[in-house]
Amino acid sequence: MAANIFDTAYTLEKNIRESAEFVDLKIQYASLYADEAARKLFDDFRTVQMNLQEKQMTGQPISQEEVVQAQQMVSVIQQNNKITRLIEAEQKMSSVIAEINKIVMKPLEELYSQQQDQ
Amino acid sequence: MAANIFDTAYTLEKNIRESAEFVDLKIQYASLYADEAARKLFDDFRTVQMNLQEKQMTGQPISQEEVVQAQQMVSVIQQNNKITRLIEAEQKMSSVIAEINKIVMKPLEELYSQQQDQ
Ligand SMILES: [Ca+2]
Numbered sequence: 001m002a003a004n005i006f007d008t009a010y011t012l013e014k015n016i017r018e019s020a021e022f023v024d025l026k027i028q029y030a031s032l033y034a035d036e037a038a039r040k041l042f043d044d045f046r047t048v049q050m051n052l053q054e055k056q057m058t059g060q061p062i063s064q065e066e067v068v069q070a071q072q073m074v075s076v077i078q079q080n081n082k083i084t085r086l087i088e089a090e091q092k093m094s095s096v097i098a099e100i101n102k103i104v105m106k107p108l109e110e111l112y113s114q115q116q117d118q
Numbered sequence: 119m120a121a122n123i124f125d126t127a128y129t130l131e132k133n134i135r136e137s138a139e140f141v142d143l144k145i146q147y148a149s150l151y152a153d154e155a156a157r158k159l160f161d162d163f164r165t166v167q168m169n170l171q172e173k174q175m176t177g178q179p180i181s182q183e184e185v186v187q188a189q190q191m192v193s194v195i196q197q198n199n200k201i202t203r204l205i206e207a208e209q210k211m212s213s214v215i216a217e218i219n220k221i222v223m224k225p226l227e228e229l230y231s232q233q234q235d236q
């Protein structure tokens with residue numbers, strides 16, 4: 001019954017794989033990862049970022065020191081072209097994915113919002 | 119550039135809307151909501167369920183009383199055909215959505231797992 005759905009989902013997967021956004025994201029990752037120092041900087045940044053996010057989500061306190069550390073890291077990172085290009089590519093890919101989710105989830109979203117109105 | 123992606127996403131939205139799973143979910147909702155008593159029971163169940171989930175996610179303690187209350191509600195609900203049919207329809211729809219997400223997110227998942235292996 002749901003055969004059409006999965007055929008279309010596979011087509012969408014192929015479209016994503018061939019999209020300018022995905023191809024660019026792969027290029028930017030390869031470029032960053034070919035540069036040991038930039039990669040180390042980026043990995044450290046991601047670690048700090050994930051620790052802060054985890055603390056926020058679980059309601060743990062974030063120290064002033066941690067905030068300053070994160071801010072300093074952002075300034076350093078903003079001066080590295082390979083990292084800024086990668087972050088930009090990630091943001092463009094994320095926008096595409098968010099737009100897809102918005103379109104695809106519309107039937108369910110409509111169904112649930114109708115229920116709440118009743 | 120991303121035109122193909124969105125055309126395909128709209129096709130997928132249409133496929134979902136016309137799927138047996140979505141049509142059945144709508145029917146089960148309409149059937150439940152036409153029955154005031156069953157609907158009230160279901161709404162109360164969802165409220166209890168969401169409160170427990172919120173407590174779990176934010177790490178708040180769940181009392182023995184709350185656990186017993188939830189268990190009692192599950193027993194009552196399991197005896198209501200309209201509610202069990204709706205829950206079953208929701209689970210089938212969720213499986214379809216999970217399968218779609220798995221397919222569509224594969225390019226990004228592969229990209230990120232390659233990075234971690236390096
Ligand atoms: Ca309601």
Ligand SMILES: [Ca+2]
Binds near residue numbers: 043233234235236
């Ligand atoms: Ca790594």
